[in-house]
Amino acid sequence: MILFNLILPAIVALMLAVGQLLFKQSGLAIAGKSPAAAVSTLMALPAFWVSLALYGVATILWIIVLSRVSLARSYPWVALPIVLVPLLASRIFHEELPARFWLGLVILLCGMILTQWPAAR
Numbered sequence: 476m477i478l479f480n481l482i483l484p485a486i487v488a489l490m491l492a493v494g495q496l497l498f499k500q501s502g503l504a505i506a507g508k509s510p511a512a513a514v515s516t517l518m519a520l521p522a523f524w525v526s527l528a529l530y531g532v533a534t535i536l537w538i539i540v541l542s543r544v545s546l547a548r549s550y551p552w553v554a555l556p557i558v559l560v561p562l563l564a565s566r567i568f569h570e571e572l573p574a575r576f577w578l579g580l581v582i583l584l585c586g587m588i589l590t591q592w593p594a595a596r
Contacts, residue, residue, distance in 0.1 A: 481591070483540050484552035490533040492559035496567060497526035503568075551590040554583055 501523040505513035517523045540549050558580055564570045 480544055480548070483536060484544075484549050485555065487533045487537050487540065488552050488555035489559070490529045490536070491553075492556040492563065494526045494529040494533070495556060495560045496563055497522045497529070499564065499568060501526065548590070551587050554587055558583055 501517060501520055504520055504522070505516050508516060561570070561572055561576060562580075565572050
């Protein structure tokens with residue numbers, strides 16, 4: 476049961492976060508190009524295809540999670556990429572994180588912990 480309540484939703488969230496970073500990398504590769512050149516570049520870009528594959532597999536895993544866990548219990552895991560993506564983007568792409576981000580991160584993580592805390596029996 477812990478697999479479907481914690482581990483699988485966390486894997487899906489991580490896959491979505493990595494997919495977003497690959498989408499950003501793809502976006503940087505097409506920056507300033509005409510639409511035709513951008514599409515051509517994307518079609519030849521491994522990061523683009525890997526990101527699409529990650530999103531496809533994550534969707535399938537998410538449906539498996541939803542077949543076994545309530546949406547109310549599992550959906551807060553979708554917030555995890557909201558935390559992971561900016562943290563990883565700051566390291567990988569050197570994007571700045573304002574002070575209010577850290578406050579939001581703490582609030583988000585507290586909310587996630589509260590929603591996942593086992594209910595009293």
